[in-house]
Amino acid sequence: MSDTITKPRAVERVLAGQSVMDGAGVKINRVLTQALQRRLDPFLMLDNLASDQPNDYIAGFPAHPHRGLETVSYMVAGRMRHRDSAGHEGLLATGGVQWMTAGSGVQHSEMPEQEEGVMEGFQLWLNLPARDKMCKPWYRDFASEEIPRYTTDDGVSVQVIAGHSHGVTGAMQRAVTEPVYLDIDLPAGSSFDQHLPPGHNAFLYAFRGEVQVDGKSVPNQRMAILANTPDADGVRITAPAGGRVILVAGKPLNEPIAQYGPFVMNTQAEIYQAVQDFREGKFGQTAA
Template identity: 60%
Template sequence: MTGFLNLSTVQRSRQVERLVNGIPTTDGAGVKLTRVLTHDLQRRLDPFLMLDAFRSDDPDDYIAGFPNHPHRGFETVTYMLNGRMRHRDSRGNEGLLSEGGVQWMTAGRGLIHSEIPEQQDGLMEGFQLWLNLPGKNKMIAPWYRDIPAGEIPVHTLADGVEVKLIAGHLGDAAGAVTREDTEPLYIDISVPAGVTAHLPLAADVNAFIYVYRGAVKIDDRGVKSTQMAILGNGDFDGVRITAQDEPARLLLIAGKPLNEPIAQYGPFVMNSRAELEQAFADYQAGTF
């Protein structure tokens, strides 16, 4: 805990433009998850490419994990609420992602990695976000960081609202990670029942929330657990979020759009078809 953070009251709150229910799917070696931010929303929520949520206490849903697979051209941010996941990659990085921690990986010009659960039973819960890289940075050197829960700033706001600042800036506070170009804001928010949280947002960012405990209202629009609310753009200074009959927890994610072409095929995200073809050629040649 890093103390109290004083934020201004939001005067002009963003509204809910659209509610999105995630799509159940499987990935990796059969891991069951919910794809919340899907391919058809990439342009609207630029610079974000994907958000997956996973939660199960059945080992059959997650135990096989995500064996070796390649990435190029973007960043992955994995936030673990419960459970343990071992990361290894072709750059020699290795780390254990555990409760409350974050794994931030920049694929850049390419790497191969695996994410394998390190538990035989119990609850496995968390999120993986894909954050695009600008064209000028898609071929930078890969980068990796494990961020234990104790290294992620946590602040208390008015009326007992608590925010875990994974990335970006909130008022005068900086998160565990900051990025130029996309300037992502990634916060995990706990709101007591009946309390309204006031969160500032710059006018030039795309933003959404994902509720994973309880239910909230954004002004007069209800958002239930496991729903994503895309927040409208315009002349607003932030968003007001009110927990309803019980405490709520949610992610608020925002970033500056890149406004660049998006060319994606599976684990490669570039700006053109030619760059995608080169990514496949490089991977097949073993140069990742």
């Protein structure tokens, strides 16, 4: 499908994230918060970790459970070790992606494998449809060189983590939620168009410099929610002084969301069952 845009989406609103502590004391900018879950369905959360201070990240994320969702971890810079109760282990290193389907339940840990330097990355939570919430847990690592990428005539460098962009198929595809996940690096004075299905909810986050979307400024470390204009066919991003963003879009599930911490189901009864199953050890044990 062509990525030439004839009517770009406007910016509905620009938001700052919330500074939170997670894991064993990791400082995080929570960009997509629980209050935005309905508006940005099927996405449940987006965390951004970026620090060159070891005390901000060194404690990591010891063993913790998930059920009913997928986690997509993208490491811009740094090294993080993943281990889970389904027997998976992998090193998330600079430029790499880890895609984990928690499904019926898994425990995992994510621990830094560096004691100094910059650690920067994102974790996106993608909801599972009701029919798949109790599926078998699944996990895959993608090293940086396995992420498809291309450069436009305008000099824009694009990494296609999920979905499709300008004829390039991303590392991951999901049939129900149809996620698009791009890392877009725009040099000064460049412009980039990306087709988006009209029904998809979409947002972008500027993590280097400032960009513009349909003439509206999106400053550094801000998220722009893109308007769901019925006849819009995509998004146009410009960077007068250069910038780098992640662009995320997906097809809404339009299903009830019941969440209790790392468990995301459709009803409170299913949440109670998830807590009980976890307490009874049915998620298995994560390796140290």
